[in-house]
Amino acid sequence: MEIVAAGAGVTGPHGTLLEPTSLRASSGELRLVSGPPRSGRTALALLLAGRLRPDSGTVLRNGRRAPAELRGTVAVVDAPGVTEPEGSVELREVVAEGLGIAGRRFGGQAVRDWLAERGLRQQANLRFERVPPHCRTRLLLDLAREARGVEALVLDCPDRHGGEAISWYGAAQEAASQGYAVVALCSPHTAIELDHIPARIGTDNDLPPSPRRTDQPTDSDLSTDSVANVDPGSF
Incomplete structure (x- = not known):
């Protein structure tokens, strides 16, 4: 699968939501995209998933306009105010809704x-906002992959939850290694922390995807200990 945004921009009722942006995402690759707050990161996520129509430029799936196919094959993960789970609900409810x-x-x-498969059965009643950031992102990526037909994942700014960027990046890399096209949106500071040259919002990123790091931990951080030993007051 290949998603290509070419000069795709969005204008809202009060001005520009997303400056024209060009980038490419392909199956088996992880593409890091950075932009500061209010640069239109969530708008870009929704464009790539066919949930928002560009006011300029195009978004193509495998070389053609197919917004319905994008909606059926691209999952937007953890987008604020869109697909982000409510923090006050329990973990079991988040999983039930995601599976449904x-x-x-x-x-x-x-x-x-x-x-139980993820070592989290004892944490079923934990409020989702108390789940550590790295576990939260991995769990939401796993839920997104449960949907049949999903070929691409757009992860919307997991760095906003805090924690070490290397942890959620490792989960995104794992998804790409399983054949998904993965786009991870983040802040410019986080891209520097990850030591990557990212694609940038509002520019023509006519470049190959940044090479994926090979020194990421591959074992799952979703374990009973990783959640059970967390001080709830620290989140």
Whole structure:
């Protein structure tokens, strides 16, 4: 799968939401994209997923305009105010909703089994806002991949939750290694922290994707210890 945004921009009722941006994302690759706050990061995520129509430029899937196909094959993960789970709900409820949206079984036993596979069954009643940032991102990526037909994942600014960027980046890299086209949006500061030259919002990024780092941890950080030992007051 290949998604190509060519000069894609969005204008809102009060001005520009997203300056024209060009970038390419392909299956099996992780593309890091940076932009400061209010640069239109969520607007770009929704454009790449066919959920928002560009006012300028185009967004193509495999070389053609196909917004309906984008909507069916691109998952927007953790977008503020759009797909971000409510922090006050319990982890089990977040999983149940994610499985239901994905068209999977989402009853109590299905949720318990899903959490158990990730070493999280004992944390089922934990408020989602108390889940550590790296576990949160990995869990939401896993839920997005439960949907049949999803080929691409757009991760919307996981760095806003704090924690070490290398942790969520490792989860995004893992998804790309499984064949998904992955776009991870972040702040310019986070891109520097990751030691990457990212694509940038509001520019023509006619460049190959930044090379993926090979020194990322590959074992899952979703474990009972990683959540159970967290001081709830620290989040």
